Amino acid sequence: MADTSPMQSALNGIAQPGDFGADQPAGPGVTITERQGLQILHVAGDIRDAEFPTQVRHAIGLPLPMSAGETRASQGTRVLWLGPDRWLVATEDALPALSDAAAVNDVGQGRLVLRLTGPRVRDILAKGCPLDLHASAFPTGHCAESLIGHIGVTIDCTADETFDLYVNRSYAAFFWEWLTRAAMEYGYRVLPAG
Amino acid sequence: MFVGADVTGEPHDILCDLVAVSGGWSPSVHLFSQSRGKLRYDDDLTAFVPDRSFQRERSAGAANGSFDLSECLSEGFTAGAKAASQAGFEAAAMAAPTCGTEPELRPRALWAVPLPDFLHGKRFLDLQNDVTADDVGLAYREGYRSVEHLKRYTTLGMGTDQGRTSNVNGLALMAGRRCEAIPAVGTTTFRQPFTPIPMGAIAGADSHDHVSPTRLSPLYQWHKDHGAPFTTAGYWMRAQAYPQGGETLEEAYLREAKHVREKVGIVDVSTLGKIDLQGKDAAEFLNRVYINGFAKLAVGKCRYGVMLRDDGIVFDDGTVTRIAEHRFLITTTTLHAGAVMTHLEYLAQVEWPELDVRMISVTDDWTGIALAGPRARAVLECVTEGDVSDVALPFMGFQETHIAGAAARLYRISFSGEQAYEINMAPGHALAVWEALLEAGAADDIIPYGSEAMNILRIEKGHVVGGELNGRTTAADLGFGKMMSSQKPFVGHVLAGREGLNGEGRQQLVGLIPVDGRSRIPRGAQIIADTGAKTPIPRLGEVTSQCMSPNLGHPIGLGILANGRARIGDTLQAHSPLTKQSVAVTVTDPIFIDPAGERLRG
Numbered sequence: 001m002a003d004t005s006p007m008q009s010a011l012n013g014i015a016q017p018g019d020f021g022a023d024q025p026a027g028p029g030v031t032i033t034e035r036q037g038l039q040i041l042h043v044a045g046d047i048r049d050a051e052f053p054t055q056v057r058h059a060i061g062l063p064l065p066m067s068a069g070e071t072r073a074s075q076g077t078r079v080l081w082l083g084p085d086r087w088l089v090a091t092e093d094a095l096p097a098l099s100d101a102a103a104v105n106d107v108g109q110g111r112l113v114l115r116l117t118g119p120r121v122r123d124i125l126a127k128g129c130p131l132d133l134h135a136s137a138f139p140t141g142h143c144a145e146s147l148i149g150h151i152g153v154t155i156d157c158t159a160d161e162t163f164d165l166y167v168n169r170s171y172a173a174f175f176w177e178w179l180t181r182a183a184m185e186y187g188y189r190v191l192p193a194g
Numbered sequence: 195m196f197v198g199a200d201v202t203g204e205p206h207d208i209l210c211d212l213v214a215v216s217g218g219w220s221p222s223v224h225l226f227s228q229s230r231g232k233l234r235y236d237d238d239l240t241a242f243v244p245d246r247s248f249q250r251e252r253s254a255g256a257a258n259g260s261f262d263l264s265e266c267l268s269e270g271f272t273a274g275a276k277a278a279s280q281a282g283f284e285a286a287a288m289a290a291p292t293c294g295t296e297p298e299l300r301p302r303a304l305w306a307v308p309l310p311d312f313l314h315g316k317r318f319l320d321l322q323n324d325v326t327a328d329d330v331g332l333a334y335r336e337g338y339r340s341v342e343h344l345k346r347y348t349t350l351g352m353g354t355d356q357g358r359t360s361n362v363n364g365l366a367l368m369a370g371r372r373c374e375a376i377p378a379v380g381t382t383t384f385r386q387p388f389t390p391i392p393m394g395a396i397a398g399a400d401s402h403d404h405v406s407p408t409r410l411s412p413l414y415q416w417h418k419d420h421g422a423p424f425t426t427a428g429y430w431m432r433a434q435a436y437p438q439g440g441e442t443l444e445e446a447y448l449r450e451a452k453h454v455r456e457k458v459g460i461v462d463v464s465t466l467g468k469i470d471l472q473g474k475d476a477a478e479f480l481n482r483v484y485i486n487g488f489a490k491l492a493v494g495k496c497r498y499g500v501m502l503r504d505d506g507i508v509f510d511d512g513t514v515t516r517i518a519e520h521r522f523l524i525t526t527t528t529l530h531a532g533a534v535m536t537h538l539e540y541l542a543q544v545e546w547p548e549l550d551v552r553m554i555s556v557t558d559d560w561t562g563i564a565l566a567g568p569r570a571r572a573v574l575e576c577v578t579e580g581d582v583s584d585v586a587l588p589f590m591g592f593q594e595t596h597i598a599g600a601a602a603r604l605y606r607i608s609f610s611g612e613q614a615y616e617i618n619m620a621p622g623h624a625l626a627v628w629e630a631l632l633e634a635g636a637a638d639d640i641i642p643y644g645s646e647a648m649n650i651l652r653i654e655k656g657h658v659v660g661g662e663l664n665g666r667t668t669a670a671d672l673g674f675g676k677m678m679s680s681q682k683p684f685v686g687h688v689l690a691g692r693e694g695l696n697g698e699g700r701q702q703l704v705g706l707i708p709v710d711g712r713s714r715i716p717r718g719a720q721i722i723a724d725t726g727a728k729t730p731i732p733r734l735g736e737v738t739s740q741c742m743s744p745n746l747g748h749p750i751g752l753g754i755l756a757n758g759r760a761r762i763g764d765t766l767q768a769h770s771p772l773t774k775q776s777v778a779v780t781v782t783d784p785i786f787i788d789p790a791g792e793r794l795r796g
Contacts, residue, residue, distance in 0.1 A: 007622030013415065044472070044552035085552065100520075103472035103552035109620035110559030127399075136282060150400070150407045168558040169621050170409035170430070170464075181399060 009034060009193060010112045010172035017192045021184040029120030029186025032179070034193035035164065037092070040108035044086040045101060052101040059098050060089055071143045071156060078164075080143040080156055088154060088166070112172040114179070117162040120186040125155070125163065127182045135160075149178035205310050215321055217362040218301055221259045226251070227384035235377040240303045241362065242381055252277060262296050305366040319367070320360035322353025330364055334371040344368055345382050356385060411464040412561050412621040413628055422644060427528045430465040435644035444742075447646035452744040454610060454651060455787075458567030459643040460631050463609075463616065464624075466512070467531025468560055469538065471522045473551035480514060480522060482546070483538065485669055485684055486677045491516045496590045496607050499524070500674050501534070502686025506695050508667050508674075509686075510534050511658065513607050515592045523556070523603070529660055531557060541685070560603065561624035565631060566614035566651075568796065569638040574615055576634035577627075580604075582615075589795045598623075598630030608794040609648065611655035611787055650741045653752060656784030661738035662703060667754060668695050672703045673784065701735050702758035705782035706751035709765060713777045715740040715751040716770035725767050725776050737768055743786065750786055751779070 011034055019028060045052040047066070057063050062072040065081040072079040077091040089095070090113070098104045116124070122133045128149035132138065143156040151174065154166035167175045180188060218240050223233060226244045234245035236259055243259035254273040255266035271290040278285040306317055306327040317327040329348045333339070338347040350364045351357025357364075361381065369379040394401075409429040411417075417424070422433035423443060437446040453459055471479065480488040484499040491497050496515040503509045510533075512525035526534040535555050542551055565574060574582050580595035582604070587593055593604045600623035608614035619627050632640055652659065658672050668690060669678055678690070689695075706715055721735040735755035743750045751768070755761060761781045769776045783789065 007620070008412070008625055010412070010621070042554050044554065046550070086554075103554075105470055105554050105556060105559070107554075107556070107559050109622055110556065149404075170411065170558050171407055173410055173414075174404075174408045178404065 007109075009036065010169045011176060011193070014173055014176055015190055015193075017190050019187065019189050020180065022187040024187040026119075027187075028118060028189040030116050030118035030124055030183050031189040031191060032183075033115045033191040035113040035115050036193045038108055038113055039089075039091050039093075039095060040106070040111055040113070040166070041089040041091075041095070041098070042082075042086065042105040042107045043089055043098065044103040046085060049101060055101050056087075056098060059096050060091070069142050069144055071141050073141070073158070078156065078158065080154065082145060082154070090156075090164075090166075110169050112167045112169055112175070114165045114167070115158075115162065116165065116179075117159075118186075118188075119161060120183070121161055121163055124179070124182045124186065128178060129153075129155070131155075149175060149182070151175055151178075205313075213318065213321075215318060215359055215363070217359055218303065219261065219299065220358070220362060221253075222257050222388070223253070224384045224388045226253050226257065227381075228386055228388075233381060235375075238300070240301050250280070261299055264290075264293050264295060267291055267293065303366065305363045305370070319363050320348075320350050320353060320357070322355055322359075323349040323351075325350045325360070325364070327367055330367040331371065334368065339368065339372060341365055341368065341380055341382050351382060354390070357382070409465075411462050412624040413462045413464070413563075416625060416628060417462065417644075420642070425645060427465055427645070428531075430528060432465060432645040433462060433642075434646045436642055443646070447644060447650065448742060448744040450641060450643035450647035451650040451654075453639075453641050454567045454643055454647065455612060455745050456568070457639045457641075458565070458569040458573055458635060459641045459647070460628065460635075461564050461566070461643050461645070461648050462628075463562040463564045463648075464557075464621075465528040466557070466562055467526030467528065467534060468555070468557045468562075468618075469524050469526065469535060469553055470556045471524065471538075471551055471553045472520055473549070474520055475549035476520055476522050476551045477516075479542065479546070479549050479551040480524070481682055482684055483541065484514070485674065485679060485686070487679050487682065488514055488516075488522075493518060494592050496592055496605055500669055500677060501537075502669065502684070502690060504686055504689065506668060506686045506688075506690030506692060507665060508663050508669055508672060509537070510663065513605070515605060517592070517594075517603075527659065527663070530663075531555070558621070560618035561621045563617045563619075563624070563628060563631065564609065564614060564648075565617060566608065566610040566612045567640075568613055568793070569635075569640075570613045570615055573631060573635040573638050573640055577630050578604075584796075587615075598627045598634075600627050602627070609655075609657060610651035611657075611791075612651075612793050613796045614794065649739075650743065653739050653741050653750060654743055654745060654787045656703070656705060656752060656786065658703065658752075659739070662752060662754065664738070666701075667703075668700070670696065670702075671700050671754060699756050701754040701756050703784050704735075704753055704755045704758035704762065705784040705786055706737065706740075706753050706768060706779040707782055708749050709778040709780055711748045714742065714749045715768050715777055715779060716773055716775045718772070719768040719770040719775070719777070721753055721755055721779075722767050722769050725769055734766065746786060752784055755781065 047053055053064055062074055062079050064087055065072050070081045076093045080088040082088055126133050129146055131144055131146050138157055140157050140159055145154050151171045156164040158164050220241045221243055223242055223244055229251055230248035231244055232246040233242040236243045239259050244253040252273045254269040260266060260269055267290040271288055275285040319325050319327055325348045333344050333347045338344055345351055351361045365379050366376055369376045407429050410431055417433035420436050422436050424431045425434050435443055435446040435450055477489050484501050486499055493516050496513045499514045500511045501509045510526050510530040515523045517523055538553055577598045578595055587606050589606055591606045595602055595604050597617050600619045603618040605616040607616050669675060715737055717740055719737040720733050722731050735753050737751050737753045740751035764781045765778055767776050768779045
């Protein structure tokens with residue numbers, strides 16, 4: 001039996017599309033989009049296991065990244081290294097079921113995913129993040145779990161000046177307020193969720 | 195004899211209104227020192243200057259002991275270019291601007307003016323803390339000869355200037371006493387900040403409601419729209435009650451707590467910590483973590499569990515559900531969710547890396563709604579097509595099903611002591627399920643209830659929470675002694691057997707009822723035998739929880755009391771020195787309602 005109940009976004013009634021903050025002739029400092037409909041899996045397992053890495057690779061079509069902060073990507077799917085035995089898989093595609101060799105949790109419903117893109121995105125995140133977010137230290141294809149505005153956030157630099165942020169859902173309203181306040185001086189645009 | 199003693203000449207009087215003290219021309223080495231760089235004493239400058247760096251910083255100009263402007267400029271340009279190139283940027287060679295030279299500084303040290311024999315005046319070193327040259331001598335004679343001891347014995351350099359005007363002089367005097375060179379004596383650590391800054395500059399935008407994060411349940415807006423006041427539990431906001439038509443908060447939660455035992459209610463329990471554990475050794479892992487056994491827990495069953503700290507004291511409690519052969523879901527208390535996760539990760543990664551077990555917090559992935567009351571099953575049957583009969587889903591059973599069209603996990607567990615179910619669903623479905631339950635339950639007179647009523651219901655059942663899990667109580671103190679397995683070791687097992695944690699005099703969980711049947715038991719009261727006794731009055735225990743019980747019609751309380759179980763039936767005093775209230779209480783069993791547990795199995 002499939003879910004027949006409609007899903008409600010964590011930003012329901014909180015995020016409104018439009019342009020906000022300082023008026024920038026060159027366009028907003030950052031554009032924010034809530035990414036909905038992603039399948040997000042937390043995958044854990046022992047890399048020394050004979051089956052685990054192979055089976056996961058077959059299921060998601062990508063090898064697991066092995067070093068800290070590394071990501072792997074294909075059209076529609078991203079795999080983030082979270083720890084020596086754990087990864088985050090975020091995909092727009094339908095994935096086949098992963099085998100018992102992996103400990104899998106579907107964490108898509110418990111996360112708010114925001115895509116931030118724009119010339120001031122690093123400056124905005126730097127206001128609340130202890131990591132060095134300069135392009136030389138945090139390039140495209142790099143990910144990290146860190147704090148932004150007191151909250152644990154998974155940070156994924158998906159392209160030049162573009163970051164995906166994974167925030168635990170119960171913090172969504174608090175984080176939205178932090179983010180929009182931090183972006184105020186550069187001007188920000190909110191696009192409808194997609 | 196100390197450096198500079200030869201600078202003096204014949205004494206003569208100078209009339210003055212002001213005395214100043216100088217420690218020489220000292221470079222501002224604070225940032226360098228705070229970055230753990232090592233200092234070097236420069237005899238020519240009679241000052242400490244940066245020597246070896248610890249981090250990748252560099253000092254230039256006056257901070258480096260180069261006071262001449264032309265030196266400052268050239269050092270600054272050189273250091274800047276070097277830093278840029280080492281950081282991976284191209285640094286064009288820039289010529290430093292030129293300027294005239296300044297007369298060379300050649301200070302001569304005079305750390306203190308020697309006191310002639312015929313004078314007994316004070317020679318101040320540290321004008322902020324009135325430390326004199328003689329105080330340094332006293333410190334030396336008393337054996338406080340290291341600079342760190344000198345500082346603390348005399349308070350030299352502990353004023354708001356942090357020794358900027360006095361430290362070098364004091365150190366030099368001590369060096370003279372010790373007949374050592376100044377570098378051998380060293381300096382004290384430079385503390386942050388270099389200069390006073392307003393607290394607001396540190397706080398930045400983190401003020402008001404951004405001092406700490408706020409966590410909201412997916413049902414938060416519903417609670418707010420229905421008039422609930424909120425209380426905090428950790429970072430969480432929890433709805434306290436839903437006052438109706440002019441009710442006070444207390445009237446509302448007393449009504450709710452009574453209604454749940456008589457009919458049925460729902461409460462948002464999303465804040466409970468939830469951890470998913472998977473792996474071939476997950477059962478073995480839990481067996482080692484909890485005091486009771488989990489190896490034989492069947493798939494589809496829940497079990498209450500208690501875990502101890504290493505020192506044998508109770509750490510946390512919750513339920514463990516076997517979702518599949520190698521998959522468990524455990525719950526933690528709201529307040530200990532983070533600490534339990536850290537504890538379990540530590541055990542898995544450090545203590546038992548050989549066990550195949552992976553875990554992740556899924557608190558945000560599952561919203562929790564508890565449905566409780568004698569009519570709970572009747573309501574549940576209206577929103578699910580699954581079989582939730584007592585046979586299909588008995589007390590402590592578990593099902594994966596659909597509730598109001600949403601995929602859900604259904605646990606037959608009870609915090610209230612009533613027939614009860616905990617429904618977990620994706621947060622995006624929570625509001626729809628909550629509203630469907632209220633609609634389907636209308637015929638059974640369902641109500642939403644808040645955290646206050648939930649607390650009353652658990653006190654009536656003698657269930658322990660933060661006040662009882664206070665970091666001092668053992669499993670046996672709280673009545674879980676028989677749960678402690680003797681068939682297996684578990685965390686805290688060895689130290690729980692210590693003499694001091696066992697035997698006579700331990701404070702045990704008891705119930706308390708006011709003798710007059712109506713006085714509220716003072717919050718946080720001490721339990722004593724006789725208020726008129728000669729002080730100090732022996733303290734027998736304390737009140738850990740108290741409330742008015744709408745279902746019993748009189749106030750009740752829980753407490754921990756020395757030899758409490760042997761005192762059941764005794765009359766004692768609950769005394770609050772804070773409010774100067776004393777209430778005579780009868781000691782009872784901690785379970786006030788349905789001790790046999792018939793209601794929750796119904």
